[in-house]
Amino acid sequence: xxxxxxxxxxxxxxxxxxxxxxxxxxxxxxxxxxxxxxxxxxxxxxxxxxxxxxxxxxxxxxxxxxxxxxxxxxxxxxxxxxxxxxxxxxxxxxxxxxxxxxxxxxxxxxxxxxxxxxxxxxxxxxxxxxxxxxxxxx
Numbered sequence: 001x002x003x004x005x006x007x008x009x010x011x012x013x014x015x016x017x018x019x020x021x022x023x024x025x026x027x028x029x030x031x032x033x034x035x036x037x038x039x040x041x042x043x044x045x046x047x048x049x050x051x052x053x054x055x056x057x058x059x060x061x062x063x064x065x066x067x068x069x070x071x072x073x074x075x076x077x078x079x080x081x082x083x084x085x086x087x088x089x090x091x092x093x094x095x096x097x098x099x100x101x102x103x104x105x106x107x108x109x110x111x112x113x114x115x116x117x118x119x120x121x122x123x124x125x126x127x128x129x130x131x132x133x134x135x136x137x138x
Contacts (some may be wrong), residue, residue, distance in 0.1 A: 001106040005049035
């Protein structure tokens, strides 16, 4: 089930955020993600965040965070949940944008398969890594 994030979900969402960022971005140091943890935890409630909750025990297995039409983050711990969350947001928006690191080839393929197109290339000032600006629209 997908639902809006509640305050009680923040710890679980942050654990997924941290673990998936380290796994997906092995070209960026773990120290970088550790240094961003508290800042992300503070601003998370300001975004429109949806969680994927599995079963009766209420375990959160993924989330998507959006500001207006910009996807701040999409993280899931099981196959298929990321697509499910993205489809949920697509059904509510007419346009979506995001940035994805050039070295995160798996994510680029995922978003291209979901009809996102590369609009621009830039460099993330925090990490000095090249990233693509991608857009989806109806």
